[in-house]
Amino acid sequence: MGQSNSSTSSSSSKRRDESNSCKSMAVIVPEKKIIVDEDVYRYREYISELPDDCLAYVFQSLSSGDRKRCSLVCKRWLLVEGESRHRLSLNAKADLNLSISTLFTRFNSVTKLALKCDRKGVSIGDDGFILISLRCRNLTRLKLRACREITDAGMESFAKNCKSLKKLSFGSCTFGAKGMNAILNHCSFLEELSVKRLRGIADGSPAVPIGPGVAAGSLKSICLKELYNGQCFGPLIAAAKNLRSLKLFRCSGDWDVLLESISNRVTGLVEVHLERLQVSDRGIAALSSCLDLEILHLVKTPECTNAALVSIADRCKLLRKLHIDGWKTNRIGDEGLMAIAKRCPNLQELVLIGVNPTNVSLGHLGNCRNLERLALCGSETIGDPEISCIASKCTALKKLCIKGCPVSNHAMEALVGGCPNLVKVKVKKCRGVTSDGLIWFRAFRQSVVINLDISGKENVEANTSDGGPPEPSVEVLEVVNQITASIPSSSDGRTSSPKARLGLFVGRNFASCTFPRWSNSNNSDGV
Known part of the structure; x- marks a missing residue:
């Protein structure tokens, strides 16, 4: 009994010592520090100490x-957030006038401003x-959309x-040349x-020249x-000696004279x-x-001919x-x-x-050793032979888009x-290309991302990250399995490279007799 009492008293004293020691220990948890001392808890919040x-x-x-x-969250955050906001987009209706002073008192550091109004x-x-x-004298960017009540006088001020x-x-x-010149x-x-x-x-009045100005x-x-009178910007364009980019979209009038003048x-x-x-x-x-x-874009300029491209290529x-x-x-x-x-x-x-x-x-x-992106859309002459030519010549090609062209599954073959560096192929509205052509291509070029849209009704996308291509038809699956089984393996047990496997499919006659279903489907589509 004595021994048990002594052991009990020693254990209780040990627990008291541990309790006393814990009271002076610091327990650190994320974002806060709690100090336990004589049952008094104090909380320290570090975010409030973060500089503005x-x-x-x-x-x-x-x-x-x-x-x-x-x-x-709090008044301080409201103040700091407003002073640090440099970009602001506002609905520029007439009732915005009542809030301008309040808004720009809070957002007093705006340098990029967009004012947009509904057209109605x-x-x-x-x-x-x-x-x-x-209130925004430090503006560096301004965008105005449908602000029809702003006049030349407002733009000048x-x-x-x-x-x-x-x-x-x-x-x-709706402001005019006077506002632009200001x-x-x-x-x-x-x-x-x-x-x-x-x-x-x-507005029907004689066109007033715009520019050049100090800008x-x-x-x-x-x-x-x-x-409508885009040519009135001619003095500005002609005087912009450091101009690097010129974009003209759907502007009426004859532009040959202006381009010759600059x-x-x-x-x-x-x-x-x-x-x-x-433009001609x-x-x-x-x-x-x-x-x-x-960079040159010639979009729907019907008067441009081969001579225009020859002059560009020459210089x-x-x-x-x-x-x-x-x-x-x-x-x-x-x-x-x-x-x-060539040039x-x-x-x-x-x-x-x-x-x-x-x-x-x-x-x-093939002379363009750096050609990486090629898109062929709505062409009546791009067929299987043309795609074969591209496959054999364009070795640096990475992205290829074919849309609305009379190509078939043989183009996928x-x-x-070809194109050993190809990473993405997009085929849209080419009736001769079916999902079987996608399966054939994916069997040997698994690393290439393919997007296939058949006549706008079927959308098949395959890449290495998704679940793989859709289930192939029985005919295609059997042919791929037979050919793959006949491919010799290397010494380490792996199959040879896709280029080596390709020797089996070089002949067009072989493809025609092996895939009668493709030929029949192409003929039925009138391709």
Whole structure:
């Protein structure tokens, strides 16, 4: 009994010692530290000690919705979030005038502003627009959409208050040439200008020239869309000696004269987009004086012929991207494409829509050792032989798109043995290509991502990450199994490379007799 009492007292004293020691120990848990001392608990919250700069950096990494929710946590977060917000997009209806002072008192560091109004609504007017300019003098980017109540006077006052603008974008506005010239005369740092449907310059009065202004010296990009009197921007374009990108979309009038007038002044152009313009070979020949031209888009310009491409190929040796939408006029074909293939070795991307090339020009694409992306859409002459030619010549090709062309499953067979660097193939609205062709291709090029859309009704996509291709038909499965079984294995037990296996499928006669179902389906489709 004595021994038991002594042992009990010793154990209780041990527990008391452990309890006393625990009271002075610090227990650390994520985001907080609890100090236990004489049953008094004190909580230390580290986020409140975070400097405002660090907290602002965290806010800038969040989405817009998360920022709004975080700003409601406490007054400090509301203040820091508002002062660190540099980008703001507002619904620019007329009732915004009542909130401008409150909004820009909270968001006093905005440098990128978008004002958008519903086309059927009434936008803010000159008074609200000028008040915004007084509260945001450090603006560098401005986007206006359907702000029809802003006039030339409002634009002039805004330009005087915000002289640091670098990027401007206008769409469906009603101010005119006077407002545009005010911007160009006061914003000497302007680098990018985009104008779409500026209705003030198409009010029936004589066209007033726009530009050049002090902004012409700094402009690097000009984009004009859907303008009735777009040629009035001619003085601005001609004076922009540092212009690198010129994009003209659906602007009426004859543009040959303007392009010829700037040919000897603006020679540093790198990117040119022309879409639905009245421009002929004269205008394109004038652009060929831009020896640094790398990107050229000719979209639905029916007056351009092979001569235009020949003039570009003769002088623009640095061309990397070429997009042509021939609009099925058959005025651009083998002659122009052959000149590009022979004289533009740096070509990386070629998109042909409504153009009908043949093997005569496609065979020369092998000269373009850097050609990685090729799209052939709506061509009546791109068939199985043409795809076979591309497969054998374009060894650097990585992405291939075929849409609305008379190709069949034999084209997929040709791609099996060609284009060793291919990573993605997209086939759309080619009635001759079926899911069996997809299975055939996937059997030997498993690393290639394939997207197959048959006549807009069937969409089959296969890659290495999904569950694999759909179940093949019995005929195709049997043929693939038989051929794969006959392939010799290497010394380590693995099958040889796809290139070695390809020797079995080189002959077209073999493919025709092995796949009678493909031939029958192609004939029935009229391909």
